[in-house]
Amino acid sequence: MQYTPAPLSPDESRRLAALHDLQVLDSAAESEFDALVQAAALVCNVPVSLISLVDEHRQWFKANVGLPGVSETPRDQAFCAHAVLDDALMEVPDARDDPRFAHNPLVVGEPNIRFYAGSPLRLSDGARVGTLCVIDRQPRALDARQRAVLDHLALAAARALEHRRAVRLQQQLLQTLSEQERALSAERARLQNILHGTAAGTWEWNLVTGEVRHDERWAGMIGWRLADLLPMHPESWNRHVHPADLLRARDLLNQHVQGHTPHYECELRMWHREGRWIWVLARARVISRTPDGQPEWVAGTHQDITDSRRLATELAEQHELMRVTLQSIGDAVITTDASGHVVWLNPVAERLTGWSSRDARARPLRQVFHIVDERTREPAADPVAACLAGGEVVALGSHTLLISRDGTEYGVEDSAAPIRSEQGTVLGTVLVFHDVTEQRRLSGEMNWRASHDPLTGLVNRTEFESRLARVLKAAQEERSHHALLFIDLDQFKLVNDTCGHAAGDQLLQQVARMLGDQVRTRDTLARLGGDEFAVILEHCRLPQARRVAQQICDRLEQYRFIHDSQRFRIGASIGLVPVDERWRSTAAVLQAADSCCHAAKEAGRNRVQAWRDDDGEVSERHGAMRWAMRLERALDEHQFVLFAQRIEGLSPRLPGATQPAVHAEVLLRLREPDGSLVAPGAFLPAAERFHLASRIDRWVLRQVLDWMAATPHIADIECLSVNLSGQTIGDRSVHGQVMGMLREAGPQVCSRLCLEITETAAITRLADAALFIEQVRAAGVRVALDDFGAGVSSFGYLKSLRVDKLKIDGQFIRQLEDDALEAAAVRCFVDVARVAGLETVAEFVETEGQRQRLCQLGVNYAQGYLLHEPAPLHTLFEPDALAADAG
Structure with a gap:
């Protein structure tokens, strides 16, 4: 038996109907909603994600990933019709085990839903209009982080919908204003016609002969008798018109005479005999034509509109006040007069302040808009008073708190702008503000997370080192x-x-x-x-x-x-x-501890x-200290040796194809006094601990750049990769030194260089890493994210780090042939890289089975002892090495 959910409440139905009327919740996809469902699908690792809107009869999709061609379903089949009834996220691990959905056509047939999780889209007024949901064709369950992300994405979708509703409301109000303006224009035209039939002066002009005729009322309008102005000709009229209006008036009349406009109409100034300018409305039409169709006589009127012009100015002032207010209707709006007393509040301002527009009218703004600094609780500066005093837009501080009439507190951001007449006189102000309480809470939470360990809630290493530095400075x-x-x-x-x-x-x-x-x-x-x-x-x-x-x-x-x-x-x-005071640096204190x-x-x-x-x-x-001295000596005496290991493409090479260009990674070795070589795993931890890693990086980079510039085979190099440590990535002063080396090397070398940054180093210093990557890529250098997958949130950092390659961590390669989970992880990495436009490189490839499996999974390149054993860098182009690689 099919289970039918309870109908929506009357309030929710009314709200949905209103949203439909505003054409906000249509089925057209928009990029910001598509981005939300794509993010939900990626985070929850599901094939289907939807933004679904539910009314009394159906659900339809604002955004759709994974169900192409499906735009809506009946409400009695919709999982979202159940999820929208509650404020909390609804999760169905296996629909076939849930009596509500076991016989649902969407479960037993296409699209074969087995798993569903949906978070309701709750508007600010409490209405639940739909869900942001994820769907899978296999049973599963979300973890706590995925549920939290789904809730946050649903909140973002709800806010975006509300923004669309507000924009639509603003459009309707502006349309109403436009209709009112048209009505006002028509009314003015009707008034002008009435005036034309009563006190208007008339004139006629023969375009062929130049004859001009005026009546007595026309002459009296400018203070003359008609006999005093005779004889009349076109230049007589020109002498009475204000120079600033003459060219415009001529142009408008010519447009009409040439047939471009149905009639001539122009407002202009004319000189009155009493020594003043009057405003005149000039209107005319071509009333006769010559036998060949050319305009002959033009007849028109002049109407003194000086008084009506003054009225129009007053109307313009009121129009400007209404226009600015309506443009801000999506936020809270308060208008004041020139003395800072409240004139009007819109509904949003009424809700936030607790004052109705009627009760607030004529009260001082400070009484209605009670704001304080949320840190000190001291009264905040009055933005309207500052705006009236300076005549400029004034913004509130970033920590302003609005205390409502009932004591409720809201974090607000706002600005006050002056309302001016055409002459520049300040008529009042418009104060626009909006509630940012939730944004500030989320910002505070993000700041807390940036400085605290999420598992224990204690201060994390970054914040700890900052506090230790402060304490050491005080000591x-x-x-x-x-x-x-x-x-x-x-x-x-x-x-x-x-x-x-x-x-x-x-x-x-x-x-x-x-x-x-x-x-x-x-x-x-x-x-x-x-x-x-x-x-x-x-x-x-x-x-x-x-x-x-x-x-x-x-x-x-x-x-x-x-x-x-x-x-x-x-x-x-x-x-x-x-x-x-004995310690010179926090690093020394930590080393000692x-x-x-x-x-x-x-x-x-x-x-x-x-x-x-x-x-x-x-x-x-601790032998680490001895290593530190050993490394210092090795840097001074150039006892490091550079090796290289080739990176081979996994795409099959066509018969007869030329040998591909060299793609390799530079590896570091330390030569001992007896001639033996030490692998970096033995000495790099000590280099990191004693802050020598950055110096080693710069030595390696300098040697590689010099070798590339000097080698005659540079045209045969496709890409040469160099590893950089977290200390180099996190030290902005070192960034400058690296950029200096790259500029000196030139674009021919930089275009063949790739810098590898480990994922752990990058996410530990995310801001520094993002800045460094941006700088080196601007110089033409490629960047690879090494050991990808080793972190717990690898995918999330790809949005912040604009890299060119992903080097898949070797832990996913070693058991690739036998472990389906490892294969799934690699496939996931490849899919994400393909979407992001990145190349993939698999490390530690040691068996032919691993190589073949990587080919099947779509990995671009492989690196490991199966393909090439590391050899000194200078032997990279020797014939024996090339022949061995070709074989």
């Missing part, structure tokens, strides 16, 4: 004493490996709460990543900091994490460093290791 300038605790959990990996990442997340959340109980509210507690935490104890000397650190150790030693009846003992190794933490681990774990300037054991425990 250097004020000689104040603070402390830094670097905390590493001892048994976190055991929990993660045994119980899974979900249990690991629960453990981190519980530990975060316990750490918060042990420190003061003014201290900074942060999660730096993984199982690493840090605490900045402000104005805390070393003995007190040691007690706090020991309390944390003791608390974690007593704590037991329980999951599925399993109990785990969790300890913590803590590095304690005093933050005082990290070293102390590692020393605590090596000393038996679950203990505190405090920094001592004479403690040689801390620094000696």
